[in-house]
Amino acid sequence: MGERIRISFLGLGFVGIMxxxxxxxxxxxxxxxxxxxxxxxxxxxxxxxxxxxxxxIAFAVLFVGSALWxxxxxPTGWRLHVAGAEAGLATGLMTVWSGTIWGSAEWxxxxxxxxxxxxxxxxxxxxxxxxxxxxxxxxxxVETRDTFxxxxxxxxxxxxxxxxxxxxxxIRHPGPVVAAGRDGSLQSDMALVxxxxxxxxTVFIIGHILTSMHITKLExxxxxxxxxxxxxx
Amino acid sequence: xxxxxxxxxxxxxxxxxxxxWTWTVFARAKTLEARISAxxxxxxxxxxxxxxxxxxxxxxxxxxxxx
Numbered sequence: 001m002g003e004r005i006r007i008s009f010l011g012l013g014f015v016g017i018m019x020x021x022x023x024x025x026x027x028x029x030x031x032x033x034x035x036x037x038x039x040x041x042x043x044x045x046x047x048x049x050x051x052x053x054x055x056x057i058a059f060a061v062l063f064v065g066s067a068l069w070x071x072x073x074x075p076t077g078w079r080l081h082v083a084g085a086e087a088g089l090a091t092g093l094m095t096v097w098s099g100t101i102w103g104s105a106e107w108x109x110x111x112x113x114x115x116x117x118x119x120x121x122x123x124x125x126x127x128x129x130x131x132x133x134x135x136x137x138x139x140x141x142v143e144t145r146d147t148f149x150x151x152x153x154x155x156x157x158x159x160x161x162x163x164x165x166x167x168x169x170x171i172r173h174p175g176p177v178v179a180a181g182r183d184g185s186l187q188s189d190m191a192l193v194x195x196x197x198x199x200x201x202t203v204f205i206i207g208h209i210l211t212s213m214h215i216t217k218l219e220x221x222x223x224x225x226x227x228x229x230x231x232x233x
Numbered sequence: 234x235x236x237x238x239x240x241x242x243x244x245x246x247x248x249x250x251x252x253x254w255t256w257t258v259f260a261r262a263k264t265l266e267a268r269i270s271a272x273x274x275x276x277x278x279x280x281x282x283x284x285x286x287x288x289x290x291x292x293x294x295x296x297x298x299x300x
Contacts, residue, residue: 075284
């Protein structure tokens, strides 16, 4: 995949994210003043929801990559695993960070240890952190890759669990606003900004995944060259 | 108004965060490309694309199958 394509994805995604935030702040309607403790903080939803969506894409890539490496020994699968873990960590942190800002303003506390969705999503982000740090601290090898791929495969169980958490255990985290059936109450202008945000974050994260795969490929080339130098000395 | 100011600061912080992340990733790619190009030039090599760990794994699978 050419550098120009990667830069186009990243650039388009970044511009789209900035536009989403601008529209969310200046154009999208505010919620009713009595609907929330902190109505202004609700606008962080234009960052929080699309970044959570991008995180789910990244974790799906991590799962596919882990499966391809574990069952097929595919080099592309390993690159997907690495890219999915890195993108999952970044978007997971974006989601958790924006969520804690909203929680502080709305609930008076940044985190609720009794809420299922918060905790399963937090675990997913920690899994991505473990995979990223683990890969950097361990020598690359078949056993290392197999171990991390297994975590990538089993960790994905948390994704559907996190997705359905607010449908079955509504504790503190607000319920779904998209595809929520009769309970959904999203105003059309808000939905439009949210859609632009979801598309922008998707494009941006694809750009990052492609770039990360390219970097892993370069690292593998460095390793091959290094071992060639070692053999010739 | 105070809430909107906080929100703007949070937005700017998050945008800066993803900009720094993107910049770091690009800088790493550029550093690696420069390093590879320097090593390949000094060794007089063409581009090497393979993944040594995947090759090692495939070789050991082949050995098990034939052995």
